[in-house]
Amino acid sequence: MNRKTFLKNLSATAAGVSLLFPKKFYGQSTGVVTQEIKSKPSGSKKAIVLGGGLSGLYSAYLLKQTGYEVTVVERGDQFGGRIATYSNPELGIVQDLGGEWIGENQTDIKSLVKQLGLDLVNASISDRFLLTKSNSDLHKISGASIETLDKVIDLHKSLGTNQKQGLDKINFSSYARYQGLTEDEIRSMNELYRMILGGDLNQISSESVLDDLSALQSALKPKYQIKAGAEQMVKSLVSLLKGQELLLGEVAVKVSQQKNQVTVELASGRTIKGNLIICTLPAAAVLDIKWTPTLPKDLIYSALRMQTGKISKNICFVKSNPNLSNFYQNTNTAAETFYVSETAIGQNITAVTSITTGDKASLFEKGSERQKRNLMLSALEEVGNLELISENQFHFFSFQKTTGRSGFVSLFPPGSFGIKDVWNEPFERVFFAGEHLALHTGSMDSAVASAIQAISKT
Known part of the structure; x- marks a missing residue:
C-alpha cells in the first residue's frame, strides 16, 4: 500500500472520531505502564513501537486506527523524545525547548496540529531564515550572493543522481566559497x-544543504509555532492511545524475529511479543540492540555513517519591555544565540531563549547548575540590554538526561548520499521510522511523515 492510499483509507477509518480531548494523565514515572490496558480478544493483531517520541507515538496512533493492539517502549521518563515545552500559565509564558518551528509547506505536521485541535502562531524570527534581497541586512549576505544562491538552489531541482553524488563529496561551506560567497x-x-541543524555547514554535505534549501518541506524554512507549545501534541497523542500499553523507563536490548512473530526483550527482564515492530529509535540506538537475525550490513554501515547535531535550549527570565518582541542576538559566548518567541512574552516577565550548538551544547548538557549559571551570566554581559528578574533567573533543560542521547537533529556529512535509503525497506517484520529517515529531515514534520511512510508499508 502506498502512502497516498494508506492516508485515504485511514481517513475513512477515522471518520466521525472526535479529536477534541480533555486533559488526561501524562505519564512521568519510570518502569511502569502509564495507560489502563483493556482486555483484548484473542487473535488480535499486536504491534510493538520502539521509541516514544513524536514519530513513535504517531506510529502507535496510526496502528491503533488500523486495528492493532500496540505496546510503546520508551527508555526515558517521559514521552516526546526531542520535544519538550516550558509552560507557566501564571506568567503567561510558553517556550519550546526542543522541536519548535513548522514550515508553511510542512503539510503532515500542520494536518496533525489541526486534527488535535491546536493552533499555530507566526514565529517571530522566521523572516531571518528567508534568503531574499529584502533580508540581506538581517543575515548579512549581499544581494549578488543571494542571486547566486537562488540560481544554484533552483538548478539543484533538476540535477540527476550522478551530479548530486558529486555535490555530496564536498561540504557546503566549501561549495559556497567556490560559488563566490565571502x-x-x-x-x-x-x-x-x-x-536548526545543530552543526556547522562545514560538517554537512553540500548536496544535503541544497536539497533542504530547494525543498518546500525543508526544516530551514520555519514559519509557525504551536501556540500552546509542541508538547501539547505529545499529550494529545498519549490521550488518544488510551487502552494501549505505554511503557516508560524500559530499554529494548534484544529483538528476535520468527516467521510471523517478533519478540522484544527488555532490560528489566520482561518479554513482549507481537506481529511487527515499528522502530523509531535513532540510528545509533538501533546498533545497541542485539538482533536475531543480525542486522543487514548496509543498515549497520548507514547507522555508523549518520551523525547528529547537538542543540541545547535554555531560558533566562527577564523583565518585559517593548523591545523584546523581535529580539534576536548572536554572541561570541557559549550561549551563542538569544531570541524571544511571541508565546514567551508575559505581561511582566519574558522568557529569553538561548540556543547553543555543537560542542558548546555539551557544556550546558553536562555542566553543573553553577557552571551553567556562570555561562549564562557571562553571555548576558555581552548582550547587555536584558534585566534579569531577582530570583529563579534561569531554566536549564537537558535532552541528555531525558532521552539518554546527546544528539538532536540528524546530519549528513560529505560522502553520505543515499545512506538513509536502505531504511525504506522493512527488515523482515521490522519497519523503520524517525526524523532521520524522512525525505527531508530535521523537523517535527519529518517525524510525522516518516511514521506515515512506515505504517503504509505494514
Missing part, C-alpha cells in the same frame, strides 16, 4: 542554520 557571508549562514 567568508563573512558563509559565517553568517552558518550562524543562522546551526540554530
